[in-house]
Amino acid sequence: MTKTRLEAKQITRRNLIEASLKLSEEDGFATLSLRQVAKEAGITPAAFYRHFKDMDELGLVLVDEVGVRLRQLMRDARKGFDKKKSAVRNSVLTYIDYIVENPQHFRLLMGGNQAGTSAYQKALRNEIDRFIAELTDDLETTSRKMKLPIFHAAFASEAIVAVVFTVGAEALDLPKHRRQALEDRLVVEVNMILNGARIKG
Amino acid sequence: MTKTRLEAKQITRRNLIEASLKLSEEDGFATLSLRQVAKEAGITPAAFYRHFKDMDELGLVLVDEVGVRLRQLMRDARKGFDKKKSAVRNSVLTYIDYIVENPQHFRLLMGGNQAGTSAYQKALRNEIDRFIAELTDDLETTSRKMKLPIFHAAFASEAIVAVVFTVGAEALDLPKHRRQALEDRLVVEVNMILNGARIKG
């Protein structure tokens, strides 16, 4: 087995990634130290450098992983398996569930808005732009199918993503029983933006 | 003059506040150290404690000061002196101008979303809720005056503040000549939300 050593290295790399996600749950990625992550992953600080140049490089990997996963989730949610609910409500429920179950992922995408280097910032910005682009596509496709014109699909997507991220951040700080109100609010606000986007001018 | 010593103390306190605002311009308040602020204010680290219990207490003062100032500004902007432009465009222009001229203030209100203690978080949350409340009042008053019903004034305000803060964060990272596009975008999105809020359901 010529791969044993390589495999072991990849396991450690995985451990570093999982460790940073776990530790991000508390205060986000920006406040993590290399030593904390190495310790949580079960290696010495010096061994960290066998896998990543610095914390920033690890951060880029995390943003990418989380972005891919969250976009896939939202794509599935929009397809809307539960026909009893609107596509909007379906998506909102899926989204809120996900961020409550995976606060680390969400804090990762939010938190960097402020701290972090410019490379990390750009990666985050890029992920969010992807969300917006996918949503814009979806709105335009749906509009064509439904024969309901939409005048500002791109702007509407930007506004929706802004609202969705804002409400998501609030959801993390609330106890479970108050989440329902947030879901309802988010559904109303998203529909409000969609209605506005269907009006000319 | 029995006040000379007290006055001197208040000047130093002011210096600490101004120093932290100045240093916040770079990366926000969360990344500031007590020693940096003391140095910028021209005192030794130990003297800091004559004025504030810790950085968190200073943070609360800053959030309050900036919040008061920004709310006053937006109140004035909504009154809309420039009658050639819509109230929405007037407010958006004022807002973008302000955050570009005072990035420290804006970073202060944004940045804490992630880092900082719970007391600081709550103060921020509280400031933002005030913005939303004032905007809601304004929307309802205007609605009555114009005899244009509005069905979701509170939700619309939440959505508008979310969008406005998001776009504001983006404005800070852009060169001056690309700001115009952001203003236009913000005007369209805010109007979109207002239009949506005037539709029932």
Next chain:
DNA sequence: TGTACATCAGTGAACGCGCGTTCACTGATGTAC
């Protein structure tokens, strides 16, 4: 298969640094008489 050498993930000690916090102090300002 067995041996000799190369690779390299992870170790553990050491470094200098900026941090928050404490402490006894100084000396100008303020107060009482």
Next chain:
DNA sequence: TGTACATCAGTGAACGCGCGTTCACTGATGTAC
């Protein structure tokens, strides 16, 4: 007004701490013959 004492904002040294980074090393895994 003049003197003796109290107050207290600011000083400067010291502390222990966790940080990122470096380095020579170890020893298991991998490779060549």
